[in-house]
Amino acid sequence: MNMFEFDLPTKIQAGNGTFQKVTTYIKENLTGKRLFIVTDPGIVQIGLVSTLQSNLAEQGFETTVFTNVKPNPRDQDCIQGGEEAEHFQADCIVAIGGGSVIDAAKAIAVLQVCGGRPQDYAGRGNVPKRVTPIVAIPTTAGTGAEVTRSSVITDTDKKIKITLKDVKIAPVLAIVDPELTYNLPRLITASTGMDALVHAIEAYTCTRSNPIADGLALEAMKRIYPALRTAVHKGSDKEARYELMIGATIAGMAFSHADVASVHCMAEAIGGLYDTPHGIANSMFLPYVIEYNAPADPKKHAIIARTMGIASEQASDEEATAMLVKEMKKLAEDISIPTFSSLPQVDKGDFDYLAESSYQNGSTPSNARPISKQDYLELFQKAYDAR
Numbered sequence: 362m363n364m365f366e367f368d369l370p371t372k373i374q375a376g377n378g379t380f381q382k383v384t385t386y387i388k389e390n391l392t393g394k395r396l397f398i399v400t401d402p403g404i405v406q407i408g409l410v411s412t413l414q415s416n417l418a419e420q421g422f423e424t425t426v427f428t429n430v431k432p433n434p435r436d437q438d439c440i441q442g443g444e445e446a447e448h449f450q451a452d453c454i455v456a457i458g459g460g461s462v463i464d465a466a467k468a469i470a471v472l473q474v475c476g477g478r479p480q481d482y483a484g485r486g487n488v489p490k491r492v493t494p495i496v497a498i499p500t501t502a503g504t505g506a507e508v509t510r511s512s513v514i515t516d517t518d519k520k521i522k523i524t525l526k527d528v529k530i531a532p533v534l535a536i537v538d539p540e541l542t543y544n545l546p547r548l549i550t551a552s553t554g555m556d557a558l559v560h561a562i563e564a565y566t567c568t569r570s571n572p573i574a575d576g577l578a579l580e581a582m583k584r585i586y587p588a589l590r591t592a593v594h595k596g597s598d599k600e601a602r603y604e605l606m607i608g609a610t611i612a613g614m615a616f617s618h619a620d621v622a623s624v625h626c627m628a629e630a631i632g633g634l635y636d637t638p639h640g641i642a643n644s645m646f647l648p649y650v651i652e653y654n655a656p657a658d659p660k661k662h663a664i665i666a667r668t669m670g671i672a673s674e675q676a677s678d679e680e681a682t683a684m685l686v687k688e689m690k691k692l693a694e695d696i697s698i699p700t701f702s703s704l705p706q707v708d709k710g711d712f713d714y715l716a717e718s719s720y721q722n723g724s725t726p727s728n729a730r731p732i733s734k735q736d737y738l739e740l741f742q743k744a745y746d747a748r
């Protein structure tokens with residue numbers, strides 16, 4: 362019965378065909394005329410950026426395109442983006458791409474106005490002033506970055522991930538169009554979808570959960586879990602794509618008003634060191650963290666299993682949780698997510714460093730069950746031994 366705050370900084374335009382109306386939405390919601398488009402070469406290649414640019418040009422917007430964003434976005438690229446946005450005198454940043462692009466756009470919006478490096482604003486509430494407004498157009502159903510107030514950036518010197526958390530970097534407008542995901546490759550659908558599912562699970566179980574975020578998290582699970590296998594194996598299934606996309610956005614709202622927890626702490630540790638795609642990294646550790654956390658709150662973990670239809674109402678909390686762990690392993694296998702030990706870079710000699718890096722993550726205190734560096738070490742070992 363703790364006090365909590367719930368603010369909604371992002372206007373969401375969602376549904377099939379919303380991408381075609383981007384220009385209208387921008388005109389209705391923003392005063393900007395000089396739009397700095399942040400994207401990556403893959404999105405340019407499939408023609409989405411040229412469509413966007415020509416639609417905007419017709420309505421009198423000036424645009425320029427920044428494509429230098431890599432998966433697990435890097436501090437140096439964001440610094441370059443901030444300088445280019447300032448040189449262009451951008452009055453709005455339009456991010457079109459996956460979570461990496463949207464997270465980079467958030468850091469670019471900060472750096473354009475405040476200068477410096479992303480590291481200068483890491484942590485909670487450290488952005489000193491209002492930043493360039495951001496419009497986010499996700500092309501994957503995963504991170505929920507279009508509605509969150511966080512940006513995860515790789516510190517390339519230290520090989521760790523840092524997180525900027527501030528309501529000032531939440532996009533002002535999100536265009537959530539499931540049609541943009543129809544042609545996503547299988548592994549990207551699988552990994553980003555698992556990321557979304559982990560957001561919902563961690564938002565619901567973490568110590569910073571609250572009743573509104575709980576409702577969103579459960580709704581997200583109900584949509585994401587049944588749609589994920591279908592979206593991966595039959596990418597043209599419009600209903601599955603819709604459920605996954607909307608579910609991912611709802612999960613984003615849930616965790617941005619609660620937190621993520623130890624799955625993300627471990628995923629970010631290996632993402633920083635090995636550049637492992639975020640959703641794949643999350644999937645590898647999810648069952649083991651659920652197993653570890655469940656004794657701290659068996660009831661909530663059982664509700665997850667029942668909400669997703671994995672366990673019946675008759676199953677005890679312990680039985681339901683065991684079924685959830687088993688099914689999360691099976692799901693990752695069915696959608697061809699690689700195992701931790703199969704990653705070519707993994708070296709057991711790194712586990713101590715990875716455990717320390719996970720432990721230092723700002724979301725470690727949010728984990729449902731208190732967790733030490735030694736516990737993390739054991740979880741890395743367990744995930745590795747599972748093969």
Ligand SMILES: [Fe+2]
Binds near residue numbers: 504556560625639
């Ligand atoms: Fe995530």
